[in-house]
Amino acid sequence: MSRASPWWRWALLAAVTAAAAASGRGEPMVVGFDRFHAQGTAIDGGRLLYNELGCANCHGGDTGLPARRGPELATVTTRATAEWLQAFIADPSRHRAGTSMPHLFAAREAADVDAVVHYLGTLGSKTPPRPKVLRHINTDLGRELFHTKGCVACHAPRADYAPPEGRPAATEFTHASVALPELKEKYVLATLAEVIRDPLKTRPDGRMPRIELEEQDAVDIAGYLLGLSGSDGEAVPKLRPFLSNAAKAERGRAIVKTFRCAACHDLPAAVAVTTIPLQAFTGGCLGETPAAGLPRYPLSAAQRRALAAYLERRDEPLAAALRASLTLAALNCAACHERDGRGGPDGARRAYFLGDHNLGDTGRLPPPLTGAGRKLQPDWLAQTLKGSARVRPYLQTRMPVYGNAVAALPALLHESDARSERALPPGDIEAGRKLLGTQGGVSCITCHRWSDRASLGIQALDLSTMAKRLEPGWLREYLVNPAAYRPGTLMPSFWPEGKASNHAILGGDTDRQIASIFAFARSGRGLPEGIPEAASREFELTPRDRPIVMRTFLQQAGTHAILVGFPAGVHLAYDGREARPAIAWKGRFFDAYSTWFVRAAPFEKPLGDAIVSWPAPAAAEGTRRFEGYRLDAAGVPTFLFSVDGVVVEDRIEATATGLRRTLRWNVEALRSLPVSHPSGVTVSEAAGSEAGKLSYLYTW
Structure with a gap:
């Protein structure tokens, strides 16, 4: 230039x-x-x-x-109303305050804008998306989810929700919120729920990241934001199919070309x-x-x-360093995270970050990003940004996923934060085991979990992953002075000013002690001293004379998991949200400690092995709704769900080698019932199958 x-x-x-x-x-x-x-x-x-x-x-x-x-436009007429599209294109900032979409049509006639919308209607699918779960809307739950899962880190909280600390004063908001469009004019329930569930599908640049939500959660949030009353998702308006006029579309194509829309949007050649x-x-x-x-x-x-x-x-x-800083600013990471004294939630938004109050602010606020490139190992940081590495299940605010927008960030943070580190000496694995424990050590396991073992007190983050997560040089610096990294932390220093408080292990050599803790975590050998080998069995549930049925949060079965433990040693988790069996396993049943005693209970795992999984319901299986369950005299459950309004009974019981599953329904109302089966099992049709009744044996 x-x-x-x-x-x-x-x-x-x-x-x-x-x-x-x-x-x-x-x-x-x-x-x-x-x-x-x-x-x-x-x-x-x-x-x-x-x-x-x-x-x-x-x-x-x-x-x-x-x-x-810009957002993907091939399906825009199947997620936004044509009326809103026309109004927005004609005058963007009027219909969404603060939009980065420029005003292109200041001197154009309304017919030109209409032609552009008709052209957009020719680019992709004509069928609006429809979430699988659209039967029931809980707007009260949607209100809570919107205010506690992370949405209000960027968007303004609403006056109809008060966090536990009370609604903050307007003066406590020190930075602006990202405005939403007039949602009622732009979306219907199904299309807004799809955007909330996975905005990266239509906005892959990551400026609206994806918060991990179950489909029903997205429906509930959408219902709340749209101000819907009533709970019947089937009764709400649907998006009218948009039919393009060929002549208008051709005129619109020429206008789109003239106004260079493809500079910002992915459009045809x-x-x-x-x-x-x-x-x-x-x-x-x-x-x-x-x-x-x-x-x-x-x-x-x-x-x-x-x-x-x-x-x-x-x-x-x-x-x-500047590139990393500006990348974090572009993606608004500072809404949740502080880095080098800048950013983090403002005084008002802090009230909406919830978690385990026993951990203080550490239990509810996302961690600082100061020195993140020298704190976290590159692979772990990359996995965290992809959404597959989590160690703080007690935080209600979810770390969102940004897609390809953060592909360069791990390397940038690593380069910008790198510095000459103090090398640690070789560690002693057995000394590390003792130091972490309660028998002559510094009692880390009093507050921290270790893998699937609960701590002896508050449930701070899992230490068993530290060798995968942390750089050893950063760990040494942190353990010597935790408050320097996170002021106000409940974490004490057992090596104040670099001097060990425990002189009985390794002669009180600070560097050797910290290196030994790291070495033990990296070794994966056993447990810290003070965690009994069978500690989890104190609250382990073992079905003996009849089945055990309980509710919990379970991996692969979600927040509405219903567990059934059978004395035969084959067990089941039923997903009450999707109205389907989710997983089955053999051997030990379940440890109920976290479910019963941990305030922010994590998603649990079965204790057994030989786990098999059912696929999510396919569209061909109809609109399903969970209708509860009942127990017979022997304690065996029959789950009830409806398909397009017809109630189906789904009885599942254990056999010596697997499960027997029997489904019954009114054949006059529902002629056939598509059924999915778990992968990795042998499926055979049991005796007694007939019209309105199917019976299967699963063996593995």
Whole structure:
């Protein structure tokens, strides 16, 4: 870019003299800019804006940040109403405050906007999505989930919910919330639930990440946000299919091409566009009144200044530390996490972060990201960002998944946080076992879990994974002074100022003791001293004379798991939310300690082995609804579920080699019943199958 070019002189002049283009929240909102860069003219904020407003999509240039893209449009007419699409395209900031979508159609007729919507209607599926679980809506639960699972870290809490600490004062909100569109105008229940369940399907750039939710949870949140009354999901309005007019669609295609929509959205090759170098401009989007045909961004004065500052020096190299910082700002990680003294939930939002109050703020607030690149091993950090590594089940706020947007982040954090570490000496595994334990050690297991073993007191995070998670140099520094990493932590130091409080082990050598703790965790050999080998059996349930039936949270069976332990040694977990058997296993049944005594109970595992799983219900199995269960005189359960309103009885009992399953229903009301079976078993049809009755034997 030539800094002497006429357009650039003009743009710099505009940047100095222009007033804000709009009042209030008319300007586009980039959360990281508003919170950390709006008060200055540093090029860092301009780089963030250039990326997040999509400038790089049109004009090129590597910002070093994850690409900001518009949502997927191939199915947009099957998730949003045509009326809302037309209104939004015609005037984006009016229909979603703070949107980064520019105003493209200021001088166009309504017929042009209508034509664009008709073109979009030709790009993909014509059938709106329909969640499998849409029978029942619990808006009270949806209200709670919206306010406690992490949504309000970015979006504004609502006045109809008060967290346990009480509703915060408006003055405690110190940074702006991401505005939602008028949801009732844009979505119906089914389509909003799909967006909430997995926004990455339609917004793969990760600016709205995916919070891990069960499908029913997403339906409940959607029902709450739409202000639905009543609980019958089948009675709510459905999205009307949109039928495109061919002539209008062809006109719309030409308009989409002219207005370069493919610069930000993934669209067919027929409307693809090429990059427009900034040198070719004689005017630009930075102006208050851009030339006809150019996008109109209602930029604030601060945004104009920052963009101009960045463009003047955009060729300067970007250090890894700054690239990491701006990536975290672009993805709004600072809404939940503090790093280097910046970010974290503001005073008002802290009240909505819930967890185990016994652990203090550590039990409810996400951990700091200060030094995360030297704290966490790269593989573990990558797995955490993918959503597959969790060690804090007591946090109700869920760590979301950002997809490909965070692909470069582990390496960036590692590079930016790297420093020369103090090497630890070789560790002594047996000394580490003793140090972690309660028999002459420092009693870590008093507060921390160890794998599937509960601690002896509060249930702090699992220490058995430390050698997979943590870098040994960081661990030493943390154990010497935990409060330096997380002020207010309940974690004490047993090596204050680097001096061991326990001199009986390894002569009180701090480095050898910490190295030994790490070595024991890495070895995977046994348990810390003080955890009895059979400790979990104190609350182990063993069915003897009749089945044991209980509720819990169970991996692969969800939050509505109903466990059935049979004296024959074959056991079942039934998913009451999806109305289906989930898993079965053999051997030991279940340890009820966490279910009964831990306030934020984790998702448990069966104690046995030979686990087999049922697949999730297929669409062909009809609309299912759980209707409860009953026990016969022997304690064997019969689960009840309905398929399209017809009640089915599902009796499952143990045999010496597996399970017998018998299903009965009114054959006149339901002619056939598709049934799925667990994988990895031999399925045989048992005697007695007939119309309205199916009986199977599962052996494995």
